[in-house]
Amino acid sequence: MKYRYANWQEYSKYIADDHYYYARSCIRQNFFPGSEKAFLDILRNDLGMDITEDPRHTTCTGIGYHSDVVPLETTMAIVARQFALMTECGYENYVASCITSFGIYSEVLDMWHHFPELEAKARENLFKATGREFHKPKILVHTSDLMFHVREKIAEKGVRRLVNAATGEPLKVVDHIGCHYAKVFPKKGIGGAEFPYVLAGMVEAWGGQSVDYPERRHCCGFGFRNYLVQANRGYSIANSKKKFESMAPYQPDFIVSNCPGCAMFLDRWQFTLNAMTGSNYAIPSLTYEEMAGLVMGIDPWDLGLQMHQVPVEPLLDKLGVQYDPAAKYLGKNGKFIGQPVAPAIYNPAAL
Amino acid sequence: MGKYFDELMQDHRFREGLNACMNCGACTAVCPAAEYYNYDPRQIVDDVQARDDESIEALMKSDTIWYCGECMSCRPRCPRGNTPAYVIQALRKLSQKYGFFTESEKGRQQYALGKVLGGNMMELGYCVHPTRVAPRMHPEQGPVWAWVHEHDDDVFARFTENYKKQGPGPARAIDPESMAEFRRIFDVSGGTEFLDNIERHSLKKAEELGMTPEEYMEYVYTYNSGTHTL
Numbered sequence: 001m002k003y004r005y006a007n008w009q010e011y012s013k014y015i016a017d018d019h020y021y022y023a024r025s026c027i028r029q030n031f032f033p034g035s036e037k038a039f040l041d042i043l044r045n046d047l048g049m050d051i052t053e054d055p056r057h058t059t060c061t062g063i064g065y066h067s068d069v070v071p072l073e074t075t076m077a078i079v080a081r082q083f084a085l086m087t088e089c090g091y092e093n094y095v096a097s098c099i100t101s102f103g104i105y106s107e108v109l110d111m112w113h114h115f116p117e118l119e120a121k122a123r124e125n126l127f128k129a130t131g132r133e134f135h136k137p138k139i140l141v142h143t144s145d146l147m148f149h150v151r152e153k154i155a156e157k158g159v160r161r162l163v164n165a166a167t168g169e170p171l172k173v174v175d176h177i178g179c180h181y182a183k184v185f186p187k188k189g190i191g192g193a194e195f196p197y198v199l200a201g202m203v204e205a206w207g208g209q210s211v212d213y214p215e216r217r218h219c220c221g222f223g224f225r226n227y228l229v230q231a232n233r234g235y236s237i238a239n240s241k242k243k244f245e246s247m248a249p250y251q252p253d254f255i256v257s258n259c260p261g262c263a264m265f266l267d268r269w270q271f272t273l274n275a276m277t278g279s280n281y282a283i284p285s286l287t288y289e290e291m292a293g294l295v296m297g298i299d300p301w302d303l304g305l306q307m308h309q310v311p312v313e314p315l316l317d318k319l320g321v322q323y324d325p326a327a328k329y330l331g332k333n334g335k336f337i338g339q340p341v342a343p344a345i346y347n348p349a350a351l
Numbered sequence: 352m353g354k355y356f357d358e359l360m361q362d363h364r365f366r367e368g369l370n371a372c373m374n375c376g377a378c379t380a381v382c383p384a385a386e387y388y389n390y391d392p393r394q395i396v397d398d399v400q401a402r403d404d405e406s407i408e409a410l411m412k413s414d415t416i417w418y419c420g421e422c423m424s425c426r427p428r429c430p431r432g433n434t435p436a437y438v439i440q441a442l443r444k445l446s447q448k449y450g451f452f453t454e455s456e457k458g459r460q461q462y463a464l465g466k467v468l469g470g471n472m473m474e475l476g477y478c479v480h481p482t483r484v485a486p487r488m489h490p491e492q493g494p495v496w497a498w499v500h501e502h503d504d505d506v507f508a509r510f511t512e513n514y515k516k517q518g519p520g521p522a523r524a525i526d527p528e529s530m531a532e533f534r535r536i537f538d539v540s541g542g543t544e545f546l547d548n549i550e551r552h553s554l555k556k557a558e559e560l561g562m563t564p565e566e567y568m569e570y571v572y573t574y575n576s577g578t579h580t581l
Binding site for chain 2: 024026027028029030031033034036037054055056057058059061062063064066067068069070071072073074076077078081093103104111114115118121125126127129130132178180182183184186192193194209217219221222223224225226228229230231233234235237238239242268269271272301302304306307308309329332335337338339340341342344348349351
C-alpha cells in the first residue's frame with residue numbers, strides 16, 4: 001500500500017471511452033440547462049459518442065440525504081433503481097451530471113462492498129417496490145471526468161482557445177472542485193483532494209492558465225441545510241466570501257467549477273456580497289460544459305450564459321466571441337420575454 | 352451507560368465514521384462550519400467515543416450537531432481514517448428518531464427541510480425544481496433568477512422541448528409510473544415513515560409553542576437567534 005501520493009497522476013482512474021448511461025443533476029438542470037445540453041451535444045454530435053438519456057430516472061435523493069431527511073436505506077434503493085434502468089437500457093458505464101450524486105453512487109457502491117447485507121436489502125426493497133433487478137455499473141464517472149478524458153479531442157475540434165484574443169495571452173482561470181467529487185473518495189477523482197486536476201487539465205489543454213490560489217480546496221459553502229434554510233445562509237455566503245477574497249488578488253478572468261451547486265453559488269453570492277458590503281465582484285463563474293462550449297464555438301445564449309447573474313460579456317469580449325447583445329434575453333425563435341432588472345434596483349421583498 | 356452508543360453502533364454510517372479518535376483536531380482545523388459557528392467536531396467525536404449517555408443525549412438535543420454542512424472536508428484529513436461528518440449523520444438520525452431535534456433552534460429546521468425537500472421529491476421526483484425556487488424565499492438568487500423564474504417556460508424552451516412535459520431533457524415531468532415506483536421505494540425502505548416522524552414531532556412542538564403549522568414553518572425557516580457564531 002502506497003503511503004503518500006505525490007502528484008495528480010497518481011490519483012488517476014480508468015475512464016471508459018464510450019457507451020454511457022447519463023443521469024441528470026437536480027441543480028444543474030435547474031440553473032444550467034444549457035450546460036447539460038452542451039455536454040450531450042458535444043460528446044454525441046461532435047465526438048460521435050454513445051451517451052444515452054433515460055427520462056425515467058429521478059433524483060438520487062442526495063440533497064435530501066445530506067440534509068438528513070432521507071435515510072440511507074431509501075437512498076440506496078433509489079440508487080438501485082437508477083442502476084436497474086441502466087441495466088435495462090443495456091449499459092455498464094454510468095456517468096452522473098451531479099457531484100453529490102457522484103459521491104452518493106461512490107459511497108453506495110463502497111458500502112455494498114464492505115457491508116453486503118446492505119446491498120441485499122437494497123435489492124429486496126427495489127424488487128418489492130418495483131419488481132426490478134440490476135447489475136452494478138462497471139464504470140462510474142462524473143461528467144467532468146468524461147470531459148477531461150476527451151479534452152484533447154475538444155482542443156482539436158475547437159474554434160478558439162482560452163486566450164485573450166487581443167494580446168494572445170492565456171486567460172487566468174481559477175477552478176473550484178466540488179467537495180463530494182474530491183473529498184469523499186479522493187482516489188476516485190482526477191487529482192484527488194490534494195492535487196485537483198480534472199478542471200485544470202481542461203484549462204491547460206484549451207490554452208488557458210490555471211491559477212493555484214490559496215483557498216482553492218475550500219468548500220463553496222452550500223452545506224445543504226446551511227443554504228436551504230434561509231436562517232442559515234450566513235454560513236453559506238461566508239465560505240464563498242473567503243474564496244473570492246483568496247482568488248481576487250490573482251485577477252482571474254473567470255471561475256470554473258465541476259459541481260452544479262458550486263458554479264451557481266459562486267455566481268449568485270457575488271451579487272449578494274456586492275449588495276451587502278458594497279464590494280464590486282464581477283468574476284464570471286462558468287460550468288466546465290460552458291467553458292467547453294465556448295471553445296467549441298457554441299453561441300453563448302444557446303449555452304445559457306444569460307442565466308448567470310454575473311455578466312459574462314467582458315469574458316466573451318476577451319475571448320473574441322462574436323455574439324448578439326440584443327439576443328441575450330430572447331426566448332425561443334427570437335420571442336421577446338422582457339429582461340432582468342438591474343441589481344441596484346432589485347427588491348425581492350416586493351415580489 | 353452506553354445505550355445510545357450501542358444504538359449508534361447499529362448504524363453502518365457510524366461504524367464507518369468512527370474508528371478511534373486521538374483528538375488531534377485536524378478535522379476542526381479544516382472544517383468550514385468550525386470556522387463560522389461555535390463548533391468543534393473534534394470535541395463531538397471525543398464526547399461520543401466516551402460512551403456517556405447523558406453527554407450523547409445532550410448533544411442530540413443541542414444546536415451543535417446541526418452546524419455541520421456535510422461537505423466531507425474532514426474525511427480525507429483524519430490521520431486515523433475517521434469521518435466526523437458520518438458521526439454527525441448518525442447523531443442526527445438518532446436525534447430525529449427520538450424527537451430530540453425539536454429541542455434546539457437548528458434542529459427544529461428539519462421540519463422545513465422535510466416539507467420542502469420531501470414535497471419536491473414526492474410531487475416531482477427532484478430535490479430542486481425551477482418552479483420551486485421562489486425569489487421571495489431566495490432573495491440571494493438575484494434579479495436574473497427572478498426573470499428566469501417568471502419566464503421559465505420561455506427561458507427553458509431554448510434548451511429543451513420537454514420542460515415540465517414527459518420525455519428526455521432538463522426539468523422534465525417524470526412519468527407517472529416512475530413517480531409511483533419512487534414513492535413505493537420510500538414506503539418500503541422507511542423513507543416515508545422517516546419524513547412522517549419528523550412531521551409528527553414538529554407539529555407537537557408547534558402546538559407546545561402555540562403556533563399553527565404555517566407559523567411554525569415560517570419560524571423555523573427564518574428565525575436566527577444570533578447566538579451560533581464565534
